Amino acid sequence: MRKRVIRVAVMAVLVALVLLATPLALGIQTSFFADEHDELERTALAAAIHVPAQFVAGDHVELPGHERGTDVGVYDLSGRLRDGSGPRKADAITRSAKGGTATRGHGDHQIVVAVPIATGEQVIGVVRASTGTPQVWQRVTLAWLGLAGTALVALATAVVVARRQARTLTAPLEALSTKAEAVADGDLTARAESSAIAEIDQVARTQNAMVERLTRWLEHERHFTSNASHQLRTPLTGLRLGLDAAAVGPDTELRAAVLEALEQVRHLQRTVDEVLRLARATPRTGVPAAARPAAEVVERVKRRWHGTFAAEGRRLDFGVEPGGGGLQIPERTAEQILDVLLDNALRHGRGTVEVTVREMGGALAIDVSDEGTLTLDRRAVFERGATTSRAGSGIGLTLAREMAEAAGGRLTLVRKAPTTFTLLFPVAEPPPFPE
Structure with missing residues (x-):
């Protein structure tokens, strides 16, 4: 793509240079030849001023100085060269000036200007000034070379700018392609x-x-x-x-x-x-429709875990404060989270485990505490893979928090010693009694 951008930019500059340089070159040629005609006409007029009225009687004419390479001659009405330099016989351009007007033209690789010499209202002769066209073409060629040099500088500048712009345009795309390839290779951390x-x-x-x-x-x-x-x-x-x-x-x-x-x-x-x-599921607020009174949920968890703790010689106490047992909570989610917390207390805690259900300002709180001390940092407790022993997988608490958030609740670590977790659920309205 980078080469394509450079090629398009260079072609655009070339087209612009051709469209501008061609008429400019033609204008230079026309201007140089027109300037040369004007210069020859001024030279001829200067010479005509020095021709006296006695020129018709055969007096000699003293012509003023002129540029080297320019021929200036004075011709009588018969077309014969009387003074100066030029062809011995007047050419067609010189003869046409006898009509009383200055004439311009080209002849035999020369630029020719003829100016009539008049005394009063009568033409008595013609001054002819000429120079070779190769001299003019030489100046034209030098000007064209300068124009070509300027065009080459412009083209080189355009190439440099095009390369820089192409790099600016393609570098982000190349980087984006690299990141896409990295993602395709399995690196899901790659970001554009x-x-x-x-x-x-x-x-x-x-x-x-x-x-x-x-x-x-x-x-x-x-x-x-x-x-x-x-x-x-x-x-x-x-x-x-x-x-x-x-x-x-x-x-x-x-x-x-x-x-x-x-x-x-x-x-x-x-x-x-x-x-x-x-x-x-995705995290959302509110309580799922499948809700039961907290006391029923806790009682079912108690029956399931009491024997397990007794077999390990550990005590498991459940308590429901007034006003908390009848509040509706998501049944399955609460059971799963309590299973995780009790399993965590059994494996990593010590002493008596207490589960307390209480009402707390429009929400239901379930506290799970044991007599152990948590060694993990508060911020690392709920990170997947974080564990305090080789027996643990570091998944349970992370999963419990995800389930709580998916049900619109929240699981937090309240204390590290003794270790206490609190599960909060928004209170669901109890179902109406059937009539």
Whole structure:
């Protein structure tokens, strides 16, 4: 493209130079010959003034000095050269001046001007002045060479400017192409930079926006896999333990084990539905339609986790403050987030874990705290991959925050020691009682 821009610019300058230089060259030629005619006429008039009236009687004429290479001669009415230089017999141009008017013309590679000599109203002779055309052409050629030199300088300047402008125009496009190739090779961090050209900047902004959306989509897909594996781990473990207990226990406990397994399967189904919903969701305000009273949601989480904590020798306490249990919260989202927080407290915390439900100024707050101390920086807690132990994946808290935001809520770290997380949900109006 750069060569094409330079070629177009140079051709445009060449056309402009030809269109300007051709009439200018013709004008120089015409002007030089016209100036030479005028100069010869002035020389002839100066000589005619020095011709006395006694010229017809044969007196000698003293002609004034003139430029070298110019012939000046005085002719009588018979056409004979009386004084000066020139052809011995008057030519046609000289003879035509006997009519009383100055004449101009060309003859035998010469420029000729003839001026009549008059006494009173009577013409008594003719002064002829001439010079060779090669001398004039020499001056014309020198002027043309100067014009050609000026044109060459203009052309060279145009080439330099065209190269610079071509570089200015093509460099952003080449950089944009490089960034596009980098994105095609898998570098989703490559971004096109701005330039001084508005149209190219618009293309760069469009490409950057496209890459941003593509990056978000790909990250969404990658996160979905890790989120699903993380969230499905706990219900699958519970299901396996229940089935193992049913396999080794007496028949009287078989029904209870199967019911527990069915509950775990239902929870697994809700987990799958919630992870899939999160994969399609975007952050928004408001509470999803599938909402239940907070007390019911917390009670179901309590039944699912109480045995797990007891098996580890840990205590799990649930408390619902007055006014908080009846508030509506998104059922599945709240369960999934509490599963993450309790799993995080079980793996990385210590001591008693307390879950408190309370009403807080138009929102429902659920506090999850343990007796441990968080070593991570506050800003790194919710970053994907951040973990305090090798056993952790660094996904849970990030996923919990994403689920809270997708449901219009918010998950924050309130204290590092003892570790306390607070989950906030906007309050949904309780459903009306049926009539």
